[in-house]
Amino acid sequence: MKKLFLLVAGIFLFAGISAQKFEHVAPTPPMGWNSWNKYACNVSETLIMGMADAMVSSGMKDAGYQYIVIDDCWQVARDENGEIVVDKDRFPHGMKFLADYIHSKGLKFGIYSCAGKFTCQGRPGGLGHEYQDARTYARWGVDYLKYDWCNTSTQDAKSSYTNMRDALYTAGRPIVFSICEWGSHKPWEWAGDVGNLWRTTGDISDSWNSMIHIFSLQKDLARYAGPERWNDPDMLEVGNGGMTNEEYKTHFSLWCMLAAPLMAGNDLGNMAPEINSILTNKEIIAIDQDTLGRQGVCFRDNGDYQIWIKPLAGDDKAICLLNQGDEKKTVLVDFDLLAKSKNSRWGFYPDKKLSLNDFKIRDLWEHKDVTLKDPSTYIELDPHTVKVYRLIKK
Numbered sequence: 297m298k299k300l301f302l303l304v305a306g307i308f309l310f311a312g313i314s315a316q317k318f319e320h321v322a323p324t325p326p327m328g329w330n331s332w333n334k335y336a337c338n339v340s341e342t343l344i345m346g347m348a349d350a351m352v353s354s355g356m357k358d359a360g361y362q363y364i365v366i367d368d369c370w371q372v373a374r375d376e377n378g379e380i381v382v383d384k385d386r387f388p389h390g391m392k393f394l395a396d397y398i399h400s401k402g403l404k405f406g407i408y409s410c411a412g413k414f415t416c417q418g419r420p421g422g423l424g425h426e427y428q429d430a431r432t433y434a435r436w437g438v439d440y441l442k443y444d445w446c447n448t449s450t451q452d453a454k455s456s457y458t459n460m461r462d463a464l465y466t467a468g469r470p471i472v473f474s475i476c477e478w479g480s481h482k483p484w485e486w487a488g489d490v491g492n493l494w495r496t497t498g499d500i501s502d503s504w505n506s507m508i509h510i511f512s513l514q515k516d517l518a519r520y521a522g523p524e525r526w527n528d529p530d531m532l533e534v535g536n537g538g539m540t541n542e543e544y545k546t547h548f549s550l551w552c553m554l555a556a557p558l559m560a561g562n563d564l565g566n567m568a569p570e571i572n573s574i575l576t577n578k579e580i581i582a583i584d585q586d587t588l589g590r591q592g593v594c595f596r597d598n599g600d601y602q603i604w605i606k607p608l609a610g611d612d613k614a615i616c617l618l619n620q621g622d623e624k625k626t627v628l629v630d631f632d633l634l635a636k637s638k639n640s641r642w643g644f645y646p647d648k649k650l651s652l653n654d655f656k657i658r659d660l661w662e663h664k665d666v667t668l669k670d671p672s673t674y675i676e677l678d679p680h681t682v683k684v685y686r687l688i689k690k
Contacts, residue, residue, distance in 0.1 A: 317461050318470040322492040323523045324585040325557045326472055328363025330531050333561030337369035340386040348398045350564035359576040363440045364398050365406030368417045395437035406440030411456040412447030426463040434469035445477035453481040461490050484520035493526040493557050500530040502538030508620050511550050518591040521555055528557050535562030535571035542681050548574050549682045552584035553592035553604050553616045579660040583614045601625055611689040619677035632671035655687040
């Protein structure tokens with residue numbers, strides 16, 4: 297009887313490997329910090345431990361950030377058994393030690409690898425070692441894996457990432473799986489059953505033009521996102537110096553409207569107060585982390601001026617007014633029309649049962665309620681700025 301039970305259990309596990317991923321690891325978009333945007337290959341044990349300390353002391357942990365993720369360049373070789381070798385000069389105590397330290401702070405530990413033979417920086421990748429590496433990551437205590445797409449030659453993206461998903465599942469430790477193949481193979485069409493988030497574009501850089509271009513490419517992807525499965529327009533550049541603080545507010549607001557993963561990439565230990573206040577704005581973060589899990593959609597596109605709406609739990613909705621142009625704009629906003637607007641994943645329709653009287657209006661950057669004399673009101677938007685409101689159902 298015992299042998300029969302083990303055989304049936306083994307068949308069940310084998311059947312599930314090709315059809316499952318870890319559930320309940322990303323019910324809302326992951327929030328954390330990644331080393332790449334600020335430090336590139338200049339990573340070390342001391343740096344990562346310092347970022348974990350700063351995530352706690354800066355208030356970011358309290359704001360919802362969880363993951364400390366080491367990007368490329370932590371690995372240097374494979375040993376005679378094929379095991380991945382950590383750079384002992386930079387990480388003298390190894391990854392298990394680092395994971396334990398991060399966990400002791402109440403945070404989670406993330407790591408990077410690549411689906412190709414080599415990573416983007418020429419370090420050993422995961423190709424041919426997926427199951428071996430997954431066991432190693434599980435043994436170290438990894439909670440998040442970013443998996444890149446460099447040096448992949450003729451590989452099929454879906455098959456390669458599915459193979460790594462199955463390896464993680466077999467290793468048995470719940471790990472958030474971040475697919476980073478740059479949107480090259482339309483992962484939004486297949487990655488929902490493979491990973492928890494997938495890059496939709498190439499890499500972001502710390503400039504207004506890069507950020508707003510990446511944002512523009514998200515417009516038609518809302519229907520693919522939801523709990524455990526998120527479109528990823530790449531990591532945040534907030535605080536790295538290439539944009540103004542107002543542009544960083546816009547960057548952060550737009551990512552939250554998209555229900556995007558919020559992976560900071562700045563020096564957490566040396567943040568200006570203005571940057572800290574952007575990254576820890578709990579009212580804006582609540583838009584991103586809303587349990588309904590809907591990505592925002594464009595309600596009106598007048599070129600440089602756009603209105604985005606994001607449905608929220610409890611019949612609330614977030615409204616984002618965006619001026620992506622280089623000139624100041626004064627726009628007439630009909631809040632009653634916005635209050636009445638309901639949206640499916642494919643468009644809007646008027647809900648005649650609703651009106652502005654059913655909602656309270658909250659300005660999420662000014663942190664104050666708004667009282668309107670008239671449902672249609674003029675609002676000024678400086679260049680490259682946003683206004684973000686929450687319509688709260690009474």
